[in-house]
């Protein structure tokens with residue numbers, strides 16, 4: 001049977017386990033013992049293993065969870081930032097199990113290597129909800145459900161957009177040289193986007209994928225890899241960059257090399273995430289299209305937990321609503337209504 005602890009007790013155990021890092025209202029990181037509500041008010045205790053802080057998406061995603069799983073909303077959140085290392089995530093999950101949390105939320109950096117630890121959570125009777133990225137395990141009953149993006153669909157959307165754009169430009173028969181800046185190898189976001197785009201690539205006889213290289217979803221590596229692409233290939237028509245932060249680095253590399261990109265430039269830029277800074281880059285004419293990856297979905301996870309608390313059945317997969325944005329749209333107006 002699951003145990004529900006009062007927040008103060010969990011804070012004490014989190015402290016013992018050395019799990020106190022960072023700071024945010026209503027989380028185990030920051031909520032001081034004295035500020036805990038008096039008496040025996042119960043909270044649902046959540047252990048959240050976040051990947052890191054490699055991108056604007058990640059920052060917004062962390063904020064979404066910290067803003068949703070608050071003391072005021074009836075939760076006690078133990079938040080662990082794995083700093084882009086799977087070993088840290090495994091350690092965090094084992095600590096959550098030791099602390100007998102009510103639920104574990106896991107955003108897995110890569111898809112493989114989770115069977116043993118998820119089995120341990122299952123043996124302890126703790127439901128695991130996957131958020132954002134997913135896992136490849138021998139038995140899908142090792143986790144309760146996955147809430148995240150349809151990454152393959154995102155990649156496919158990007159490919160279909162390029163078909164239409166080249167057609168509009170009268171370039172549908174021209175040889176089109178493409179380079180791809182991939183995300184963290186073996187992550188669901190990388191696998192899905194690469195394969196979704198490749199499905200369209202395979203149907204286009206004139207598209208030539210020059211090279212795939214990982215920029216690990218970071219701006220610094222995105223810049224480094226783009227510098228290499230620019231030195232290696234004279235004629236690049238399209239850059240597919242699997243997240244906005246790598247795109248920002250790549251744009252810096254393109255501009256520093258005295259080259260141009262965007263709707264009026266030499267290199268067509270396709271990006272993913274659709275954060276505010278990317279909208280601004282589209283408005284400046286540096287990015288052609290951005291396929292959204294929505295990080296604001298913690299409320300959806302809270303609804304799932306609510307159902308589980310009531311003993312209701314939940315679906316296995318919940319996809320977050322997403323669309324794409326390009327420079328033919330009224331981007332300034334769209335930006336007004338966006339929180340990321």
Ligand code: AHR
Pocket residue numbers: 054055056057058132133189217242243244245272273293
């Ligand atoms: O898993 C989602 C991806 O991870 C986002 O595209 C990226 O920005 C992040 O780091």
